[in-house]
Amino acid sequence: MDFTGKTAIITGAAKGIGRGCAEILARGGANVVLADINLGMAREAERALTEEGLRAKAVQVDVKSVAEIEKMVRAADEAFGTVDILVNNAGIFHATPIEEITEQEWDNIVDINLKSVFFATQKVLPYMRKKKSGKIVNLSSLAGRNGGFTNGLGYSAAKAGIIGLTRGFAARLARDGINVNAVAPGSTDTGILDGLGEDGIRGLTEKIPLGRFGKTPEVASVVAFLCSEEAAFMTGAVVDVNGGMYFG
Ligand SMILES: NC(=O)c1ccc[n+]([C@@H]2O[C@H](COP(=O)([O-])OP(=O)(O)OC[C@H]3O[C@@H](n4cnc5c(N)ncnc54)[C@H](O)[C@@H]3O)[C@@H](O)[C@H]2O)c1
Structure with a gap:
């Protein structure tokens, strides 16, 4: 996949x-903006990519804040002159039981996982509309497809909301040449589920027909495909990458 000359913002790109x-994306020739709340880790990722001779810039953002999202998009424009690709990936997980979820926790999980997707898309639109082209990929989840198994329901609701936003944006932006798709991973080996503990992880693994967690590149490569010209006729799709846990 060739991303030469394209500028991509990836939220939650530190890990x-x-x-x-x-x-x-960077190895395919893109300029990548590594946007993350953890600037230290984003800089580490930037260093690793630039040592490979690739173009990368770390930018600090808390995607909960619309003002910070605007700053992130401006920083991408200042660094590389435009925005062609947006990967709305930043997210947090919770496994809080129904009875224990507070208003504050609900707002936090929905703002980080869902509100951010709407506003990051809104803020990149002027760049993409001007060029009549753009690719946006949103990270939903198996939990957004079936309600989930171990996760808190704020997470399920946010991830299901991402599917609604993906389809709504896809329909509204198609005539602007902008493709909007989602990837819905199942359990993937990034550590985000470590809070479930050994028994929780074992129980989840038993539910996966392919018998294991997904590997990070197995999800990232599907996201990259949706960012590529090879996927130009796909929009409004939700691609399941879950080892057979749910057939969408
Ligand atoms: N790993 C899985 O099993 C799995 C399954 C389904 C969906 N997903 C989704 O995929 C995406 C990536 O998950 P992951 O497993 O790589 O997560 P991760 O925890 O490994 O990485 C998430 C990144 O997002 C950043 N981040 C968190 N809050 C942020 C904020 N407010 N502003 C900016 N950055 C923030 C973190 O610093 C981190 O670098 C998430 O949206 C997640 O919900 C993951």
């Missing part, structure tokens, strides 16, 4: 699936 996406 996990986001970093995996940044690596594939």
Whole structure:
């Protein structure tokens, strides 16, 4: 896949699936903006990519804040002159039981996982509309497809909301030449599920027909495909990458 000359913003790119996406896009020739709340780790990822001779810039953002999202997009424009690709990947997980979820926890999980997707898309639109082209990929989840197994319901709701946003944006932006798709991973080996403990992880693994967690590059490569010209006729799709845990 060739991303030469394209500029990609990847949120949550300091580690996990986001970093995996940044690596594939950068190795395909893209300028990558590694946007993350953890600037130290984002800089580490930037250093690793620039040592390979690739173009990368770490930018600090808390995607909960619309003002910070605007700053992130401006920083991408200042660094590389435009925005062609947006990967809305930043997310947090919770496994809080129904009775224990507070209003504050609900707002936090929904703002980080869902509100961010709407506003990051809104803020990149002027760049993409001007060029009549763009690719946006949103990280949903198996939990957004079936409600999930171990996760808190704020997470399920946010990830299901991402599917609604993906389809709504896809329909509204198609005539602007902008493709909007989602990837819905199942359990993937990034560490985001470590809070479930050994028994929780074992129980989850038993539910996976392929018998194991997904590997980060197995999800990132699907995201990268959706960012590529090879996927130009796909929009509004939700691609399941879950080892057979759910057939969408
Ligand atoms: N790993 C899985 O099993 C799995 C399954 C389904 C969906 N997903 C989704 O894929 C995406 C990536 O997951 P992952 O497993 O790579 O996660 P991860 O925890 O490994 O990485 C998430 C990254 O997002 C960053 N981040 C968190 N809050 C942020 C904020 N407020 N602003 C900016 N950055 C923030 C973190 O610093 C981190 O670098 C998430 O949206 C997640 O919900 C993951």
